[in-house]
Amino acid sequence: MTGGALEGLKVLDVSRFVAGPFCAMMLGDLGAEVVKVEKPGTGEDIRRVPPRLGGDSLFVMAFNRNKRSLTLDLRHPRGQEVLRALATRADILVENFRPGVMEAMGCGWDVLSALNERLIMARISGYGQDGPYADRPTFDAIAQAASGMMEMTGAADGPPTMAGTTVIDHTTGLHATVGVLAALEARRRTGRGQMVDAALFDSALSMMMTAIPAQAMLGQGTPRSGNRDRYGAPSNAFPTADGGYVQIMAGGDPRFARFAKATGLDALLDDPRFADSDLRLANVEALEAVVTEWTRAHGGEEIEALLAEAQVPCSKVRTVAELFDHPQVRHRGRILDVVHPVAGKVPMQSAVARLSDTVADLDHAVPTVGQHNVEVLGDWLGYDADQVAALAAEGVL
Amino acid sequence: MTGGALEGLKVLDVSRFVAGPFCAMMLGDLGAEVVKVEKPGTGEDIRRVPPRLGGDSLFVMAFNRNKRSLTLDLRHPRGQEVLRALATRADILVENFRPGVMEAMGCGWDVLSALNERLIMARISGYGQDGPYADRPTFDAIAQAASGMMEMTGAADGPPTMAGTTVIDHTTGLHATVGVLAALEARRRTGRGQMVDAALFDSALSMMMTAIPAQAMLGQGTPRSGNRDRYGAPSNAFPTADGGYVQIMAGGDPRFARFAKATGLDALLDDPRFADSDLRLANVEALEAVVTEWTRAHGGEEIEALLAEAQVPCSKVRTVAELFDHPQVRHRGRILDVVHPVAGKVPMQSAVARLSDTVADLDHAVPTVGQHNVEVLGDWLGYDADQVAALAAEGVL
Numbered sequence: 001m002t003g004g005a006l007e008g009l010k011v012l013d014v015s016r017f018v019a020g021p022f023c024a025m026m027l028g029d030l031g032a033e034v035v036k037v038e039k040p041g042t043g044e045d046i047r048r049v050p051p052r053l054g055g056d057s058l059f060v061m062a063f064n065r066n067k068r069s070l071t072l073d074l075r076h077p078r079g080q081e082v083l084r085a086l087a088t089r090a091d092i093l094v095e096n097f098r099p100g101v102m103e104a105m106g107c108g109w110d111v112l113s114a115l116n117e118r119l120i121m122a123r124i125s126g127y128g129q130d131g132p133y134a135d136r137p138t139f140d141a142i143a144q145a146a147s148g149m150m151e152m153t154g155a156a157d158g159p160p161t162m163a164g165t166t167v168i169d170h171t172t173g174l175h176a177t178v179g180v181l182a183a184l185e186a187r188r189r190t191g192r193g194q195m196v197d198a199a200l201f202d203s204a205l206s207m208m209m210t211a212i213p214a215q216a217m218l219g220q221g222t223p224r225s226g227n228r229d230r231y232g233a234p235s236n237a238f239p240t241a242d243g244g245y246v247q248i249m250a251g252g253d254p255r256f257a258r259f260a261k262a263t264g265l266d267a268l269l270d271d272p273r274f275a276d277s278d279l280r281l282a283n284v285e286a287l288e289a290v291v292t293e294w295t296r297a298h299g300g301e302e303i304e305a306l307l308a309e310a311q312v313p314c315s316k317v318r319t320v321a322e323l324f325d326h327p328q329v330r331h332r333g334r335i336l337d338v339v340h341p342v343a344g345k346v347p348m349q350s351a352v353a354r355l356s357d358t359v360a361d362l363d364h365a366v367p368t369v370g371q372h373n374v375e376v377l378g379d380w381l382g383y384d385a386d387q388v389a390a391l392a393a394e395g396v397l
Numbered sequence: 398m399t400g401g402a403l404e405g406l407k408v409l410d411v412s413r414f415v416a417g418p419f420c421a422m423m424l425g426d427l428g429a430e431v432v433k434v435e436k437p438g439t440g441e442d443i444r445r446v447p448p449r450l451g452g453d454s455l456f457v458m459a460f461n462r463n464k465r466s467l468t469l470d471l472r473h474p475r476g477q478e479v480l481r482a483l484a485t486r487a488d489i490l491v492e493n494f495r496p497g498v499m500e501a502m503g504c505g506w507d508v509l510s511a512l513n514e515r516l517i518m519a520r521i522s523g524y525g526q527d528g529p530y531a532d533r534p535t536f537d538a539i540a541q542a543a544s545g546m547m548e549m550t551g552a553a554d555g556p557p558t559m560a561g562t563t564v565i566d567h568t569t570g571l572h573a574t575v576g577v578l579a580a581l582e583a584r585r586r587t588g589r590g591q592m593v594d595a596a597l598f599d600s601a602l603s604m605m606m607t608a609i610p611a612q613a614m615l616g617q618g619t620p621r622s623g624n625r626d627r628y629g630a631p632s633n634a635f636p637t638a639d640g641g642y643v644q645i646m647a648g649g650d651p652r653f654a655r656f657a658k659a660t661g662l663d664a665l666l667d668d669p670r671f672a673d674s675d676l677r678l679a680n681v682e683a684l685e686a687v688v689t690e691w692t693r694a695h696g697g698e699e700i701e702a703l704l705a706e707a708q709v710p711c712s713k714v715r716t717v718a719e720l721f722d723h724p725q726v727r728h729r730g731r732i733l734d735v736v737h738p739v740a741g742k743v744p745m746q747s748a749v750a751r752l753s754d755t756v757a758d759l760d761h762a763v764p765t766v767g768q769h770n771v772e773v774l775g776d777w778l779g780y781d782a783d784q785v786a787a788l789a790a791e792g793v794l
Binding site for chain 1: 404415447528536541548550557567576581587589593594598615617622623644708714724740743744753
């Protein structure tokens with residue numbers, strides 16, 4: 001853990017599932033010391049969710065590298081007391097209980113900030129800490145539905161469609177991390193920490209691009225359009241000779257010209273129906289029919305290489321199996337092994353932001369439940385073995 | 398701009414389109430002073446992209462609030478000289494040209510960091526600054542296709558599907574912001590800035606959840622499953638009596654019990670086909686048929702209210718038009734007016750991370766092209782009116 005940008009910072013992660021653990025993991029990837037607090041015995045609920053390996057969930061492995069695990073029964077008064085003690089030692093606390101739960105455990109913002117005025121507390125929730133919807137339990141897909149994002153995804157003639165991965169959990173974790181790091185910068189001036197409120201619903205709303213003003217000011221909807229770009233053509237997924245698809249984006253005038261020349265479809269450039277961007281959008285079906293005829297006659301790899309050469313944005317629609325030998329993935333070390341005590345080495349996507357001088361340390365293991373009870377309570381609170389054993393005997397750990 | 402967490406920091410934003418401008422806008426929302434650098438005359442290319450209002454693009458309004466605009470011809474040697482001078486005054490520079498373009502303009506990382514060792518440079522690109530794919534032009538949809546994310550989105554029996562908003566542009570801008578803020582923290586210790594490398598492809602890969610280890614370690618694919626959750630049932634979008642859909646997530650045992658009781662479908666709890674989570678997944682079609690029969694008999698609002706009461710995660714699949722009077726949107730000020738000099742007040746989604754003490758200042762206008770040439774060159778470089786006029790006469794501004 002030497003040389004990380006956030007070296008020396010202590011993070012207490014009492015969060016569950018994806019958004020909170022992802023936030024704390026990013027802080028750990030950047031060099032902070034992260035302690036994951038979870039339920040005695042079974043640990044965090046997501047540890048039981050498939051797919052599983054080595055008796056543990058791949059979800060835990062994906063979002064909890066670079067952390068140590070401490071068990072603590074937060075419904076037990078002694079567990080709450082230990083959490084408050086740990087919070088006096090922490091720079092950052094990350095939680096994603098429903099609003100009010102931390103308060104009910106005697107660990108609300110008022111209590112914790114009074115104990116440690118430098119503490120920064122990231123609170124991740126479905127709809128935010130206040131307001132008429134604050135109490136509603138919410139997951140990623142619910143936020144996609146509630147925000148209008150689901151309504152905008154999918155085929156024009158099909159139903160509203162969910163993004164196939166937990167994009168809102170990820171963006172909410174990212175927004176919380178941005179808030180935490182900004183609060184750290186403010187703390188340098190003020191000496192005081194802050195509460196950071198980041199919500200799944202708000203995070204989904206923030207990705208609506210121009211849909212909100214287009215509706216309000218122009219009365220224009222932003223309907224589903226499948227893989228077709230709304231503002232440029234040709235830009236869509238096209239079928240290939242090998243039974244797959246390529247996504248091609250050749251909408252702008254210079255890109256369209258490069259595309260037509262690279263593919264031998266030069267006749268497109270003389271066709272008055274496709275003479276400028278507005279006309280190409282107006283005649284998009286006819287244009288896509290010509291492109292499809294061409295893509296159906298070529299393989300995905302061949303098309304991708306040809307259009308890369310012509311500097312036209314294009315990619316095969318790749319499967320996960322195609323990622324492992326991908327030359328760019330290999331060159332940039334995008335898939336690295338994290339180590340789980342039972343499952344062993346597990347390949348996982350690596351940290352996104354690369355800093356030129358400080359390292360993103362990915363060697364740290366994914367912890368098993370309570371693996372670091374003795375170590376963390378010793379390091380952070382100075383408890384000796386007898387004190388830890390007494391807490392365990394009480395069922396607090 | 399008083400009281401923002403990043404008050405006092407200067408950001409030079411030479412980026413275009415979505416990911417870069419979004420990164421710089423978040424820094425501005427958090428209180429930094431941001432100067433947007435764009436082409437003389439027409440300004441950034443996205444200013445011509447529909448939907449348009451007041452002669453400008455809603456895309457510019459969505460991603461450039463809280464910035465001042467300075468025009469600069471970066472292909473002109475004098476323009477490059479002015480950019481280098483500005484970089485000596487900046488804390489952070491954000492760019493998303495293709496790798497090598499900043500170098501070709503005499504403004505690569507080596508040059509700029511030699512001029513200003515405290516500078517932090519965020520470089521956003523399709524595939525990262527190095528490697529065999531670094532040169533490929535890449536947009537959001539291309540990264541969705543390349544990463545496996547598109548392959549995982551859409552109906553099980555339909556084609557690979559694109560998320561309907563630019564989720565990867567957003568996450569990449571977020572990762573770049575996290576990197577910048579972490580580099581700021583490291584700078585406090587070292588006195589030196591760093592280069593932050595954030596790529597669309599890497600950002601898309603990072604959202605693949607457990608798909609990569611599931612494929613590598615278990616030989617399990619993570620196929621498209623529409624709106625159906627892969628690991629819990631019932632969890633899907635269900636049709637309602639009013640012709641819309643509700644997304645309901647009632648997979649876990651306690652949630653399933655609450656759902657069955659709230660809907661009057663108590664018989665589900667006695668049905669051996671649905672007795673635990675594994676059985677419900679195995680018999681998901683039969684289970685969803687029962688749920689669908691019930692949802693078809695009720696309106697979306699009614700279902701949402703009933704299940705909120707029962708603490709079962711649920712939302713109507715809302716349209717954009719339904720957001721404006723949404724009680725939570727109103728309560729939390731999620732839609733606020735930004736001000737454009739010509740278009741006037743334009744409603745836009747507000748900043749996501751809310752900090753309890755420092756404000757996210759959203760009152761600042763979206764700039765027109767070159768609106769702040771005199772002001773910025775005066776403030777940052779001490780140029781007088783004659784010097785600015787001379788640059789303009791040369792065509793540099």
